[in-house]
Amino acid sequence: MKTCYFCKGKVTEKRIRHVHHWGNDIVVFENVPAEVCQQCGEVYFAPEVLEMMDKATLKKQKPDKTLKVPVFSLP
Numbered sequence: 001m002k003t004c005y006f007c008k009g010k011v012t013e014k015r016i017r018h019v020h021h022w023g024n025d026i027v028v029f030e031n032v033p034a035e036v037c038q039q040c041g042e043v044y045f046a047p048e049v050l051e052m053m054d055k056a057t058l059k060k061q062k063p064d065k066t067l068k069v070p071v072f073s074l075p
C-alpha cells in the first residue's frame, strides 16, 4: 500500500506501539510493523501481523514485560 485509503496521503512503513483492546483487557504490542499515513495518521497492519497479535492475545502468551497502567474513573 502506498497511499492512504482515507485521505490519499503518503503511507510509510514504521515500527509502532499498538494498543490492542480485547474485551475489558488492554494488551500493548511494541515493535509492530505497520504502515502509517503521514497525513492523517491512519495505521494499516498486514493480515499476518494482525493474526500474530490475535494469537498472542488468545493464547494468553507470556508477555515480554508488564506495564502498570493508571486507571481513572470519572464521576
Ligand SMILES: [Zn+2]
Binding pocket: 004, 005, 006, 007, 008, 009, 037, 038, 039, 040, 041, 042
Ligand atoms: Zn491518511
